[in-house]
Amino acid sequence: MKLVFAGTPEVAVPALDALIASGRHEVAAVVTRPDAPAGRGRRLVASPVAERAEEAGIEVLKPVKPRDEDFLARLREIGPDACPVVAYGALLPRVALDVPALGWVNLHFSLLPAWRGAAPVQHAIMAGDEITGASTFLIEEGLDSGPVYGTVTEEIRRTDTSGDLLTRLAFAGAGLLVATMDGIEDGTLKAVPQPADGITLAPKITVENAHVDWSAPALRVDRMVRGCTPAPGAWTAFRGERLKLIHATPVPERTDLAPGELSVGKNNVYAGTGSYAVELLWVQAQGKKPMRAADWARGVRIASGERLGA
Numbered sequence: 001m002k003l004v005f006a007g008t009p010e011v012a013v014p015a016l017d018a019l020i021a022s023g024r025h026e027v028a029a030v031v032t033r034p035d036a037p038a039g040r041g042r043r044l045v046a047s048p049v050a051e052r053a054e055e056a057g058i059e060v061l062k063p064v065k066p067r068d069e070d071f072l073a074r075l076r077e078i079g080p081d082a083c084p085v086v087a088y089g090a091l092l093p094r095v096a097l098d099v100p101a102l103g104w105v106n107l108h109f110s111l112l113p114a115w116r117g118a119a120p121v122q123h124a125i126m127a128g129d130e131i132t133g134a135s136t137f138l139i140e141e142g143l144d145s146g147p148v149y150g151t152v153t154e155e156i157r158r159t160d161t162s163g164d165l166l167t168r169l170a171f172a173g174a175g176l177l178v179a180t181m182d183g184i185e186d187g188t189l190k191a192v193p194q195p196a197d198g199i200t201l202a203p204k205i206t207v208e209n210a211h212v213d214w215s216a217p218a219l220r221v222d223r224m225v226r227g228c229t230p231a232p233g234a235w236t237a238f239r240g241e242r243l244k245l246i247h248a249t250p251v252p253e254r255t256d257l258a259p260g261e262l263s264v265g266k267n268n269v270y271a272g273t274g275s276y277a278v279e280l281l282w283v284q285a286q287g288k289k290p291m292r293a294a295d296w297a298r299g300v301r302i303a304s305g306e307r308l309g310a
Contacts, residue, residue, distance in 0.1 A: 001185050004061075006031040009060055010048040011170045012086035017105055018174035019084065020056055025181055028078050029059040031066070033089050041207035055078070060293035065194055067093045075099050082184060084177055085139065094120045094141060098179070104139040107177045109169045110202070110260070111135060113194045116144035118200035120170065122162045124202075126227035128219070134158055134173035136180040138191045143201075147191030149180045159249075199213075205232055214260035214309045217275040218250040233284075236260075236308040239300075246290055260307035269270040269293040271308055 003025050005016050019027050035044040042263040050060050063071035073093060080193075084101040085092075097104055110120035112135040117123075124132040129239035133153040140146040151173045156165060183189025210228040212221055212235065225245045234245045255273025257263055264270075270277040280293035285300075 001025050001102070002028050002079065003181070004029045004031060004052075004078060004080040004083045004100070005049075005085075006088040007049040007085055007086040008033045008047045008089045009087050011109075011166055012049050012088075014170045014174040015053050015084065015086045016049060016052055018172045018178045019096060019181065020058075020180075021149075022178050025185070027053075027058055029061055029074075031063070031071075031075075031083075031088065032052060032068055034062045034064055039176050044217065045255075047168045050073050055067075066090055066096045072096060072099070072254055082181065084181060086173070086177070095232060097139060099139070104145070105177070105180060105184070106137055106144070106147065108175065109145055109166065110155065112144060112148055113197075113199040114136060115200050115202040118204040120202040121166045122205050123200070124162060124227075125156060125162055125165065127200075128223055129156055132169070134169050134176055135310045136176055138174075138195075139211065147193045149183065149191050150176055159226070160275045161226045161232045167204065203210045207232045207235070210234045211244060212309065214272065215274045218252075218273040218278050219275070221273050221278055222248060222250050226255045238285075238306075241286040242287070244284040244290075245280065245286060248278045248280050249252070251277045251279050258307070260309040262302050262306050262308060264294075264297045264302050267294050269297045 005018060005019060005027050009237040014075050019025060030049060030240045032049045034049045035046050038045040052061050061071055063075060076099055079302060080242045083100045083104040085104050092104060111133040113121050131153055133151050135151045136149040138146040154169055154172060210232050212224055214285060225234040225248045234243045236245060251270060254270055254277035257270060257277050259272050259274055261272040269280040271280055282290055283293045285296060
């Protein structure tokens, strides 16, 4: 088939690579978000998908909005049979959905109908799910509600951050997306409506959502830190400034600390929760680089009884 691929971040690149390498389909163009300011100089930078497409010699389309007439005219001119999508980052209007005869097929990183929305991997970890996966589905105007072509499953490991899990799903999902394109082309794959039961929503997690509640149990704090790593980053307050929590681990044998209370040893930093303590392993103070929690604690000279979140 002739394809126009839509995607923006690094997590979409494995799927683009897999489609290019498949040899069966032609990736005629790529649709991605416009260049965005990045770095200290805030210079405009192309998306990872745009950079990969340009390396491969593929035409790149960067509409400000996917309903822009110039973009729609070019899409119709290319005439794709189908448009595979991975984390494009913009809602597609009906006028764009109607262009490819076989529709826009999204690779979504959850087992639909669970975790519809922008942050399925983060929410799965924060909810304590043991299994997640990826789904391919036909995009319609509802939020991730279209009929499903196929799925792959993935275990959520005890130490997984959202970055770890998303990387594995990106590669497993790339194979699923290629197989879905193959099945659509040869007519062996039909989309099945999602069940009405089991719908959960995964809205974008903001910085404010990532504020750690030390009265919560240790396992919930652990899931918050892992689910928000690398972005937006779980955080707490310390001496009136934000402290980002990069890596922490539950310590069931420490039950002597009040919620948020700090205990500092020679090479260990513990914080109390609503159940037992967590050990802080890596943190990032405001305006500083990430560092080992023990090094941070030595630098700030934590007094007895000081607490996080105060």
